Amino acid sequence: xxxxRKIALALAGLVTLLLxxxxxxxxxxxxxxxxxxxxxHETTPPVLADDFGDGADLRVLVYSKTNAFRHGEGIAAAHxxxxxxxxxEHWAVFHTENSAVFDRxxxxxxxxxxxxxxxxxxxxDDQEAAFRGWLEAGGGWLGIHAAGDGSHADWTWYEETLKxxxxxxxxxxxxxQEARVxxxxxxxPVTRGLPGDFLHAEEWYSWDRGAREAGYHVLLxxxxxxxxxxxxxxxxxxxxxxxxxxxxxxxxxxRGRAVYTAMGHWGEAYARDHTKTLLRNAVAWAGxxxxxxxxxxxxxxxx
Numbered sequence: 019x020x021x022x023r024k025i026a027l028a029l030a031g032l033v034t035l036l037l038x039x040x041x042x043x044x045x046x047x048x049x050x051x052x053x054x055x056x057x058x059h060e061t062t063p064p065v066l067a068d069d070f071g072d073g074a075d076l077r078v079l080v081y082s083k084t085n086a087f088r089h090g091e092g093i094a095a096a097h098x099x100x101x102x103x104x105x106x107e108h109w110a111v112f113h114t115e116n117s118a119v120f121d122r123x124x125x126x127x128x129x130x131x132x133x134x135x136x137x138x139x140x141x142x143d144d145q146e147a148a149f150r151g152w153l154e155a156g157g158g159w160l161g162i163h164a165a166g167d168g169s170h171a172d173w174t175w176y177e178e179t180l181k182x183x184x185x186x187x188x189x190x191x192x193x194x195q196e197a198r199v200x201x202x203x204x205x206x207p208v209t210r211g212l213p214g215d216f217l218h219a220e221e222w223y224s225w226d227r228g229a230r231e232a233g234y235h236v237l238l239x240x241x242x243x244x245x246x247x248x249x250x251x252x253x254x255x256x257x258x259x260x261x262x263x264x265x266x267x268x269x270x271x272x273r274g275r276a277v278y279t280a281m282g283h284w285g286e287a288y289a290r291d292h293t294k295t296l297l298r299n300a301v302a303w304a305g306x307x308x309x310x311x312x313x314x315x316x317x318x319x320x321x
Contacts, residue, residue: 025243055169056085056300059142063118066127074110076305079128083115085138086169095285096134103298120145122152129305130158133165135282150175154272156312158304160297161283166223180276181268182234183227186258191250192222194284198241199265199292207303208268208277209237211295218292221283222247222265224258229267229278238266238279238296266296268303270312275304 051201071077080094080100097113104111112128120141125131139150153159161180168185170176177184189195201209222240224247225227230236240263247259265280277300287293 035095047123055138057139058085059140059145060116060118061122062116063124064112064114064116064123066112070112070127071110074108076107076129076301077108077127078104078109078111078301078305079125079133080113080134081112081115081119081136082113082134083117083136083140084164085140087137087167089135089137089164089283091285092163092282092287093135095288096132096282099288099294099297100132100134103155103301107240107298109301117141117145120148122148125149125152125157127308128157130160130301132301133159133161135162135164137164137167137169139169146173146176153274153276154239156273156309158274158301158306159271160300160304161276161278162297163221163223163280166225166278166280168213179271180278181225182229182232182264183225185283186224186226187249187256187302188221188223189245189247189249189258191248194219195222195223195245197245199281200239200241202236202239202264206235206237206268208266208296208299210299212238212292215241216292218281218290219284220281220287223280224260224263228260228262229264230262232266234264234269236264236267237277238267239263268300273309273312275306275309275312277304292314 078100078213080097082096084093100111103109117140119125131149159180166181166185170181196217198215199218200215201212203209204212204214222245240260242259242263247257249256251257266278268275268277279296279300281287
């Protein structure tokens with residue numbers, strides 16, 4: 019074999035190794051769904067025990083299907099936290115990444131649905147319609163972090179109802195920064211027990227419209243003077259500051275309740291006392307059977 023051929027084979031092997039290594043890295047950081055987004059939707063629903071939730075104060079569905087970026091660390095930590103809350107708060111919690119759980123009869127067995135970093139085109143049109151009908155009839159919803167990113171753009175109702183505006187991006191360079199979070203409404207049940215302000219390290223999101231401007235009830239804001247609200251990388255800089263920058267908000271959705279928090283990218287966040295308090299309060303408030311500030315009578319989860 020001549021030298022040129024040996025060099026060519028060696029280079030081909032190196033390129034293949036780099037390509038495979040790059041793809042493994044993309045998968046490892048959770049970005050596989052960004053390069054190769056999926057549109058797969060399950061059609062066979064998960065099995066829910068007949069006695070699920072019997073005697074529990076709240077029945078909570080923790081849904082973390084990812085057809086775009088996967089926050090693997092955050093999802094795992096959220097599952098651990100909600101299992102702990104199930105024990106301490108006398109909740110029944112069911113975890114799934116099966117979109118066929120969005121079935122009218124199945125959803126009636128839950129008081130609250132948590133989108134724990136769910137991302138992408140994760141549900142079919144019929145499944146989205148089932149979720150919408152359930153929430154508008156008096157269900158409760160909590161969205162965490164990626165539930166407010168740009169991967170849900172094709173679900174128009176979701177974009178217009180549960181998010182404050184179009185997603186602009188998250189800080190980069192550095193990606194994670196500690197910032198001061200301020201409680202905007204200390205009287206709301208979701209903020210009960212939180213300090214007036216606290217420090218939190220996060221991959222801070224920005225949108226083209228704030229929740230206050232959108233008419234939602236702002237619960238927490240992040241102080242942009244305490245971190246750098248820019249996307250910096252590949253020789254480019256983009257200012258994604260919002261000024262008034264809500265990161266947790268609530269609203270009525272017809273007869274249902276919804277809460278969103280932008281915090282929750284990293285697993286460490288779920289070990290913080292303020293995160294535990296916030297998520298516990300959010301689920302409890304969203305799941306209240308009597309939602310007095312929302313129009314009309316609410317549905318009651320099947321027992």
